[in-house]
Amino acid sequence: MNWRIDIQKTGVLLIDLQEKLLPVIEDRDRVVHKAVQLVKLAKLFSLPLYITEQLPEKLGLTCKEILELVGDTPRIWKNTFSAVPFLPPELPKVILISGVETHICVRQTVYDLRVKERTPYVLGDAVSSRNKLDHQLGIEEMRQDKVLISSVEAVGWEMIEKAEGNLFKEFLAILK
Template identity: 40%
Template sequence: MRMKASASIVLAVDLQSRLLPVIDGGDAVLGHAVWMVELARSLGVPVLATEQYPQGLGPTVPALRARLGDAPVLEKIHFSALADDSWRQQPETARPQWIVIGTEAHVCVQQTVFDLLAAGREVFIVEEAVGSRTPRDKALALERMRQHGAEIVSREMVAFEWLERADDPRFREVLKRFIR
């Protein structure tokens, strides 16, 4: 199945100041996550972010928070972002396709993905924009999520599928700004 901008929402899971420094390749994960959020905002795709126990793990990292604009940032205590119903209060969450980025792949991302799949959503995990403390945990989580029906994609897959056509008026801007 192809991703459509008009059907998608980006979910940024727990990219927080005290967690990101211990993530394997955390700076790269953050860079790819920022790229995804900027792309989504430039194409009118809504973004939702979560913070896991911010009193302990800190707020969303400033580099990402600055790009979220007015996107909702939901605090959570459960590992899954869907464990309580606060996410349902956001009208954009009715969209059927969820593009998931964030940390940790084997904990909050994975449990959220399983709940999204159980709720009947199509789920796409941007491989380079998720991370865990160890590469092994990330790899196992990606494989397990794939086995349960999530699709593992790259950020460029998302960009080109959202654009759909080379004659889209936004195509050149996206190429110049994001694909380079």
């Protein structure tokens, strides 16, 4: 299997980055900052973007930092922990994942994506849980199951082809 990221076969999934949930998330500011970078990279490389909201009537909408960037991108409301039952069947082969909580919705989505023969990349710097230990255990379990764990910056560098030109300048501005 080729582990290189082909932007023609890659999409981005933001899981439950909601206003009422984020205040209790460990390292909330880092997670939101990295999710914002990921959205900007998705736009730069024209990647499909999927955004889920868990019970938005209770947990609120996606945080304003993300909403300001995504415009009219549809948000997918869900009532299951895995996002997969609510995602379109024609998903790209590779899915870059940011969101909360690592050990619940992110983890269950990852395993369901694998069942659907997709390759999820969990962006470890763009996911978290309410409790640091739950986050660490979720990452550790997925890593032991050979789920690809990476970072927003690492996948960004994987997607850029050349260290020159306007695209590269825009890319560098995103990662600052």
